[in-house]
Amino acid sequence: MSIRFRSRVPEGWTVDSAVRPFRFPGGEWHFAWPERETPVSAVLTGAEPDDLVLLALWADVARERGVRSVAYIPYLPAARADRGTPFGARVYANLINAAGLDEVVVFDPHSPVAPGLVDDVRIVHSASAVRDAVFGRHGLPGDYVGIIAPDAGARDRATRVAELVGLPVFTAEKHRDQATGALLSYAPPTLPAHGRLLVVDDVCDGGATFVALAESTGVARERLTLWVSHGIFSGRADRLTEHYGEIITTDSHPGARRPEIGARVIRLHPYLIHDDTSPGDPRNERGNER
Known part of the structure; x- marks a missing residue:
């Protein structure tokens, strides 16, 4: 499982829930919700279908307790399946919508299509997280001289970062086989001869x-x-270490911590909850989560 629940306890703190989901012999998921806990939020990383069932069970508890149900789903499942048949983005959106959540928070989705299918969605863009992780909270470029968008689809997110730190954007062009979709070659932009460059993309x-x-x-x-906002790092992704001096991602997907990659993994939750705690601050502040 890649889902956890946050609760408020009588002492006033927001904590990880003590609930322990289990399966009946017939295969159905269930849990007994602790009486002293009031549901606050669910945090789902990755795309395990069982987690969507547990999410719906948790939302039912929240409704019974008369509180808002807020789900943080930073890696929106099937966001890349935003066309064709089966229409994966719509199928997964329907599963999420079936839970009847009051708010769904997603991070840097692949395109506007998938979040547009989710009810009561709030999109958090990646620019602030990228700035803080690479350039620091004040966004000082240091020895960086530019931001690279790997293709036209990544230009908007790369531009958001560039505007925060005052750097130019360089956009590469992909050439694909129109019949198979296979990547044939890249047409790189003209890049500065000196200084560091940051490649920015979603997945x-x-x-x-x-x-x-x-x-x-x-x-x-x-x-x-x-x-990359979502590090799945499957298959031969370890080849990245031969070409990039540093790889940075978030904890939105379990693949982020694949040992062979050695990525620096950013704790994403503070960027999603809009609290006043500095991003990355591990303190569990009273009342800092809605």
Whole structure:
């Protein structure tokens, strides 16, 4: 399971719930909700279908207790399946909507399509998290000289980061086989000859796109940093370490901590809850979660 629940206890603190889901012999999920806990939120990472069942059970408890049900689903399942048949984004959105949640918070979705299918959704963009992780809270560029968008689809998110830190954006172009969709080559932009460059995108699965991008630029490994909001890091993604001096992602997906990648993993939750605690601060502040 990749879901956890947050509760408020009589002492006034917001804590991880003590609830322990279990399965009946017939296969159905269930749990006994602790009487002293008031549901506050559910946090779901990854895309395990069992977690969506547990999410719906938790939302039912929240309704019975008369409190709001807020689900943080930073990695929106099937966000990349935003066209075609079966229409995966719609199928997963329907599963989430069936829980009857009061609010669903997602982080840097692949496109507007999938979140547009989810009821009562709030989208959190990645720019502030990227700024803080790479440049610090004050957004000082340091020895960075530019932001690279791997393709036209990543230009908007790369531009949001660039505007925060005052750097130019360089956009690469992909060339694909129209029949198979396979990546044939990259047309890299003209890049500065010196200084570090930050590649910004939403998802890294097997990493082939980012390997091809790095190879096409000819930029030395120590000059390239890779930010991906959702690090799945499947298959041969470990090849990324040959091309990027640092890889940074968030804890939105269980794959983020694959040992062979050695990514720096950013705690995302503070960016999702809009509290006044500094992002990354591990303190459990009273009342800092809605």
